[in-house]
């Protein structure tokens with residue numbers, strides 16, 4: 001369990017401390033890493049969770065990122081809760097123990113630290129309502145990834161816009177850090193990551209690619225089985241937390257998003273959660289109940305990582 005109950009939001013420093021504390025308490029199954037630096041020089045940290053954690057084993061790999069949008073404060077708590085579930089349950093809860101033994105799970109709880117610090121350290125409480133990174137008037141990191149970047153009217157060319165796509169794919173340092181981590185998981189020419197989750201708030205949704213097109217299937221990049229497996233798993237997850245499952249573009253067209261890139265570029269099964277809580281800043285007293293809602297969904301996603309097509313009765 002987290003070293004302290006989440007009755008207040010973790011600052012950037014407290015998030016680092018929490019990850020350090022978990023890594024110190026569970027040296028056999030966790031290892032902290034620094035994926036890179038933000039524009040203002042803050043560490044973008046991650047935690048690897050697996051048995052024989054110092055060895056890169058041939059086990060399905062999963063990446064969870066959170067708080068890419070600075071004001072979406074509950075998302076870092078969800079990521080820290082996931083870390084707490086996996087480490088706290090190891091050795092006692094069979095299901096969790098098996099998952100940790102048979103997967104390599106990477107969690108990056110605060111991938112936009114400059115934005116998070118700016119949003120959180122302000123006299124305007126509870127936050128500045130800041131979304132983007134902190135270079136110039138800010139790039140929307142979830143429009144800055146390279147797959148179909150700026151293709152389809154799903155982002156803005158205006159730097160002042162909340163969905164500003166940046167000057168080019170991966171123009172933002174934080175995007176480059178996340179993308180470089182995913183690229184680093186290509187081992188022997190094969191992408192080791194099999195499952196990706198990007199945690200957002202606040203619409204209570206379970207989303208899957210693509211966002212750049214209204215088409216459910218795209219020959220060569222989202223075939224019928226790919227779509228059916230994403231949809232089936234998405235609906236199953238939503239059945240556990242009461243969120244609405246749909247393809248990203250059912251809501252609005254986006255381009256340059258994390259999950260269009262992880263699936264489009266690498267065929268990593270990819271999801272975006274939009275958590276609940278009623279606002280970007282649910283009262284701290286609501287953190288625990290809100291993160292509990294999606295615990296089951298995150299564990300099921302972890303379970304599917306070895307063979308997502310199992311959801312539609314098909315082997316990989």
Ligand SMILES: NS(=O)(=O)N[C@@H](Cc1ccccc1)C(=O)O
Pocket residue numbers: 069072142200201202207211248249251252254257272274
């Ligand atoms: N967190 S959010 O409200 O910004 N939504 C995210 C994720 C998202 C992407 C596509 C459709 C719905 C939601 C975004 O980047 O727009």
Ligand SMILES: [Ca+2]
Pocket residue numbers: 050051052053057059100101102103104
């Ligand atoms: Ca392992």
Ligand SMILES: [Ca+2]
Pocket residue numbers: 056057058059061104192
């Ligand atoms: Ca591995």
Ligand SMILES: [Ca+2]
Pocket residue numbers: 051057059100101102103
């Ligand atoms: Ca193992």
Ligand SMILES: [Zn+2]
Pocket residue numbers: 069072200201
């Ligand atoms: Zn968001």
